[in-house]
Amino acid sequence: MMLIEADGKILFAASGIAVPPGIEAATAESPPLPGSGPWMVKAQLPAGGRGKAGLIRRCADASAVRAALRDLLGATHRGHPVRSCLIENLAAGPEHYLAVMLDPASYGLRLLYRPSGGVEVEAAGTLAGTLCAPDDAALDEAIARTIPHPAIAATARALGRLLLDQELMLAEINPLFVTDQAAVAGDAKVVIDLNALPRQPGLVALLTARPAAYPDAIRKFESGFDYVEIDPNGSIGLLTTGAGLSMMLIDELTARDARPLNFCDIRTSMLRGSPERIIAALGWMAARPSLRVVLVNIFAGITDLGEFAGLLADALAARPGLCVPVVARLIGRGAEEAGRILAERAPGVALEMELDAALARVAALEAA
Amino acid sequence: MIASLSRATPVLVQGIAGRMGRTHAALMAAYGTNIVAGVAARTHTAGVPARADRAEIAGIPVFPDCARAVAATGAIVSVALTPPAETLAAARDAFAAGIRLLVTVAEGVPAHDALRIGAAARAAGAIWVGASTPGLAIPGEVKLGFLPDVALRPGPLGMMSKSGTLSYEVGWRLARAGLGQSLWVGVGGDPVKGVRFPDLIPVFLADPATRAIVLVGEVGGTEEEDAAAAYAAAGATKPLYALIAGREAKEGVTMGHAGALVHGASGTLAEKTRRLEAAGAIVFPTIEALVARCVADFSTQGRHA
Numbered sequence: 001m002m003l004i005e006a007d008g009k010i011l012f013a014a015s016g017i018a019v020p021p022g023i024e025a026a027t028a029e030s031p032p033l034p035g036s037g038p039w040m041v042k043a044q045l046p047a048g049g050r051g052k053a054g055l056i057r058r059c060a061d062a063s064a065v066r067a068a069l070r071d072l073l074g075a076t077h078r079g080h081p082v083r084s085c086l087i088e089n090l091a092a093g094p095e096h097y098l099a100v101m102l103d104p105a106s107y108g109l110r111l112l113y114r115p116s117g118g119v120e121v122e123a124a125g126t127l128a129g130t131l132c133a134p135d136d137a138a139l140d141e142a143i144a145r146t147i148p149h150p151a152i153a154a155t156a157r158a159l160g161r162l163l164l165d166q167e168l169m170l171a172e173i174n175p176l177f178v179t180d181q182a183a184v185a186g187d188a189k190v191v192i193d194l195n196a197l198p199r200q201p202g203l204v205a206l207l208t209a210r211p212a213a214y215p216d217a218i219r220k221f222e223s224g225f226d227y228v229e230i231d232p233n234g235s236i237g238l239l240t241t242g243a244g245l246s247m248m249l250i251d252e253l254t255a256r257d258a259r260p261l262n263f264c265d266i267r268t269s270m271l272r273g274s275p276e277r278i279i280a281a282l283g284w285m286a287a288r289p290s291l292r293v294v295l296v297n298i299f300a301g302i303t304d305l306g307e308f309a310g311l312l313a314d315a316l317a318a319r320p321g322l323c324v325p326v327v328a329r330l331i332g333r334g335a336e337e338a339g340r341i342l343a344e345r346a347p348g349v350a351l352e353m354e355l356d357a358a359l360a361r362v363a364a365l366e367a368a
Numbered sequence: 369m370i371a372s373l374s375r376a377t378p379v380l381v382q383g384i385a386g387r388m389g390r391t392h393a394a395l396m397a398a399y400g401t402n403i404v405a406g407v408a409a410r411t412h413t414a415g416v417p418a419r420a421d422r423a424e425i426a427g428i429p430v431f432p433d434c435a436r437a438v439a440a441t442g443a444i445v446s447v448a449l450t451p452p453a454e455t456l457a458a459a460r461d462a463f464a465a466g467i468r469l470l471v472t473v474a475e476g477v478p479a480h481d482a483l484r485i486g487a488a489a490r491a492a493g494a495i496w497v498g499a500s501t502p503g504l505a506i507p508g509e510v511k512l513g514f515l516p517d518v519a520l521r522p523g524p525l526g527m528m529s530k531s532g533t534l535s536y537e538v539g540w541r542l543a544r545a546g547l548g549q550s551l552w553v554g555v556g557g558d559p560v561k562g563v564r565f566p567d568l569i570p571v572f573l574a575d576p577a578t579r580a581i582v583l584v585g586e587v588g589g590t591e592e593e594d595a596a597a598a599y600a601a602a603g604a605t606k607p608l609y610a611l612i613a614g615r616e617a618k619e620g621v622t623m624g625h626a627g628a629l630v631h632g633a634s635g636t637l638a639e640k641t642r643r644l645e646a647a648g649a650i651v652f653p654t655i656e657a658l659v660a661r662c663v664a665d666f667s668t669q670g671r672h673a
Contacts, residue, residue, distance in 0.1 A: 002620035002631050046620030048632030078619045102479055104560045104589065107486035134483050167480045169559060170631075195452065195626050196478040216621050226624040230616060243557055243624025244531020244586050247613035252654055254616045263617075265624035299536045301502070301516030302391075331540070332518055355537065356656055 001194060001217050002046035006086045007206050008171075008188025015162040017155055017173075018184045022088035028069040035089045037061055041068040042088070044213070045080035048189070053077050058090065079230065083212050091184045095175030096152065099129075099189075100139070100160045102169050106131050109163070111142050111156065112172075136164065151183040152176065166203060167196035197221060223280055226265040234261030235292040235366045237285030237324075239278065239312075241268045242299065249297060249359070258363045261288055268303040271311060278315035286322045293325050293365040295358060296349075300332030309338035313345035325350065325365050329358040369469055369495055370563075371551055371575045373445070373510050380405040380434065380443035380467075382458045383450040384425050388473075392449055392514050394426050399511040405437040406430040407446075407461070434465035445469045447503065447512050452476035455499055459485040463492040470562070471512045472498035479626065482560035489562060496562025500625065501554040502532040515552060516540075523548025524666055526572035528565055529584035530557045530591070530625065534613055534655075538584055541659045547666055550577035557586065557625025565595035573602050579666060580607040582658070583649070585640065587614030588628040592640040600647035607665065608649035611658045612637050 003011075009019045021034040024044070033039060043055035050056050055077055057068040065087060075082045096115050103110040112129040132142040139160040147153040155176065163171045170191040177184045194217060197204055204221065207214045216228040226243065230250060236258055240246040243265045250260045262285065266277050285291050298308060309330065316322065326349045330338045342349050352358035379396070383389040384406030397403045406428045424430055431437035434446065446467045448458040452474040462470045470489065477485075477499040489496040497504055503513010507520040515532075519539035527549050529535030535554060542548070551572070555563055565583060572578045581599075585592040592612060599608055615637045617623045619630045630636055641651045652658040 001622040001629065046631075048619070080618075080620065102483065102560055104486075104564070105594070107483045107490065107560070133487075134480065164480075167478055169479055169629075189631070191629065191631060193479045193626065194622055195476045196480065198453070199478070216618075220622075226622075228618055228621055228623060230618055242531060242533020242536075243628060244529070244534030244584065244613045245537055246533075247531075247586060247617060247623055247628065248534050248537075248611070248655065250617075251613060251615040255653065260616075263623055299516075299533050299540070301519070301532070301536055302514055332516060332536075 001192060003190045003192060004044040004046055004213055005042060005188050006044050006084070007210065008190035009185065010206065011162060011166065011190060012185050012188055015158045017158045018182060020088040020091045020184060020186070022086050024084050024086055025069055026073070026084045028066050028073065033062060033065060033087060038090045039065055040088045040090055041065055041072065042086045043072045043075065043077065043082040044084045044086055045077055045082055047078040047080055050077065055082070091177040091186050093177040093179040095186070096178050097174045098152065098156055098159065098176045099170065099172035099174070100156070100163045101171070103131055108133050109139060109160070111139065111146065111160070113147050113152070113156065134164065136161065149178065151181060152178060155183045166200055167193050169193050194220060223277065224270065225267050225277055226263065227281055227284060228263040230262055231259055232288060233290045234259040234288070235290050236260045236362055237291050237294040238262055238264045239266060239281055239294060239296045240264050240298070241266050245297070245299065249295070252359060253363070256359065256363050258366050261285060261291060268298060268300065268308055271308070273307070275311040275314040275318065278311055279318050282315055282319050282322050286319065291324055293327065293362050294322070295362045296326060296328040296330070297355065297358065298330050300330070300334065303333065305330045305332060305334035306337035306341060307334070309341040310345070313341060316346050327352060327358055327362050327365070329353070329355055370504065370553065371571055373506055375400045375402055375510050377445055377510060378402055378404040378441060378443045379445040379447060379512065380407060380437045380441065381428070382407045382434065382446055382448040382462065384408055384428065384430060386449060389449040390425060393428060395514065396447070396511055399517065401510050401512065403428055404441040404443050407432070407434055407437050409433065434461045434467060438465045438467070443467070445512065446471070448472040448474070450474055452478070452499070456481040456485055459496070460488055463488050463494050467494060469495045470497070471501065471503050472496070473501055473503060473513055475500040477558065479558070479560045482558060486560065486562060497553065498556050498562055500558045501556035504551070504553040506551050507549050513554070515554065519543055520552070521548030523550065524577070524579035525549050525582050525662065526575060526578035526580070527552040527582045527584070528568050529554050530586050530627065531584060531613065535584045538582065538611065538655055538658065541655065542662055545659060545663045545667070547662055550575060557627050559589055559627035565591040566598035569595055569598040570602055573605055578606065580609060580662070582662065583608060583610040585610060585612040586625065586628050587612065587617045587623070587630050587637050587640070588625070588635040593643045596643040596647035596649065599649060604648040609658055609662060610644050610649050610651045611655065612640050612651065
């Protein structure tokens with residue numbers, strides 16, 4: 001997942017990469033501004049395209065900073081609300097592009113450097129870059145071969161060390177402001193590997209220090225399964241297993257003009273006889289007043305649906321607060337037993353055998 | 369090598385003493401896979417001996433490492449049913465023992481570990497499928513991993529998928545309509561992995577049992593784009609039908625699979641669709657649309673499969 005810029009810069013600064021002096025503001029009454037103007041006011045959220053969306057403002061004086069904060073805080077971009085802004089002194093100099101990322105095809109690293117930067121090379125996929133093995137020595141050699149400027153080369157080495165030490169997927173600086181002696185990171189795009197978190201306590205601390213910015217990652221870290229809120233005003237809660245199928249259900253529902261609330265990969269094989277995960281997921285859904293219907297979709301390859309149905313009934317009984325209709329489509333091993341258990345223990349749950357019929361029923365209940 | 373697997377191919381199971389290992393070794397054997405050995409590393413943690421010091425589990429002889437299992441049984445394929453943090457060590461053990469094809473099912477292998485597994489496979493000249501995969505199968509012949517039997521049926525479609533469950537849904541609906549698979553490979557949803565979509569394009573095109581390719585992809589990474597390039601380069605001699613999940617994925621957030629991440633212009637569904645269609649593939653908006661087209665084009669072969 002992607003970090004917000006402010007956290008990327010915390011990692012950069014700790015690695016010796018120069019960043020402009022800056023402060024964060026969560027309200028329009030900002031703390032004292034760093035240095036003298038002009039300043040850049042930048043909405044903090046984990047998505048690209050901020051510049052083009054008008055979420056990065058150049059402000060000449062303090063009153064312009066306040067106006068920008070009033071404007072930006074609370075805005076939404078690509079599904080993410082703006083909870084804070086980073087206010088920085090304007091950095092100056094020619095804009096370069098620098099990135100280090102994992103290269104899945106060569107099982108190594110890809111070093112990307114271009115002596116021009118800015119939003120126009122955000123589609124960095126068009127850069128070929130230099131490939132090297134995933135270790136410090138190989139990276140240093142690749143940098144020495146491709147980047148003559150000492151300050152940029154030093155920044156690249158620090159960026160590479162950071163990627164290797166913290167097991168990052170991507171560390172990108174665009175733009176990197178370059179002068180004769182210095183290179184300053186104007187932006188920070190860092191993609192972390194959630195699967196490495198168990199051995200990266202520094203990253204865990206970074207995420208948990210800012211729970212509002214990373215609700216989905218923190219839910220996963222604490223509960224062990226994936227639940228991503230897609231649309232806080234959505235009306236269809238999804239209790240599903242499997243990432244690809246859950247994404248596809250969201251796509252197919254959205255194409256029917258329905259509004260799914262969430263993505264969910266509950267991982268039925270990891271329930272281990274406890275309804276805890278189901279209770280948690282239903283609780284997150286029930287917390288949204290816009291919820292109108294819950295769709296349960298489980299394709300059981302290995303899971304015993306009879307056992308799952310029992311846990312679902314347990315969870316529904318434990319959640320009397322959930323007062324919307326539930327449609328369940330359970331297919332695979334033990335489906336008949338599951339139907340019998342639900343009919344007896346949770347007779348309000350509407351069973352459907354066909355996925356398309358279940359989707360149509362959910363869309364009708366949402367509209368009702 | 370993948371397309372030439374058979375029920376004669378000798379297979380060992382790493383992590384056979386664990387809950388998953390015991391269960392799936394038995395299920396694979398029941399499907400017809402020739403499980404000849406199990407491996408259970410004798411790890412001693414805080415003075416507690418592991419429970420693996422046994423000669424056999426469910427009738428399968430158990431060895432402390434792959435080298436001894438291979439020496440005793442001639443296994444050339446391994447299915448590692450190990451936890452994510454132990455998968456790198458299991459892979460090194462397998463490749464050092466001369467295993468030619470390794471399937472690792474663990475979900476949650478760190479990407480930097482995956483770089484090392486991939487490099488070790490390449491250095492050994494071996495094939496790695498995974499991680500985070502339900503495995504692969506030649507229906508009616510052999511199954512490595514835990515693709516559900518209800519979705520497996522011999523037939524003309526070569527299937528490859530990042531997602532387990534979405535491919536189960538597609539495979540099951542096709543199988544119910546009489547259309548089975550020549551070869552089904554789950555490549556897994558990780559960003560760094562073993563066999564990738566583009567690697568399988570030539571395998572399917574060369575396989576006489578495969579009449580068409582079904583690609584079940586999702587947003588994130590460049591595998592679909594790379595597969596499109598490989599397909600066009602090979603001459604697009606068989607139809608390629610694609611389904612890609614994640615049109616509505618939330619940017620910057622990992623959607624369950626570590627590889628399912630859209631950031632900026634990278635990994636979007638629009639770009640994958642554009643590249644696949646430009647290469648001559650057909651990309652479908654829904655599961656049902658893909659199933660209907662496959663049935664329309666191949667139902668005759670399906671009935672005779």
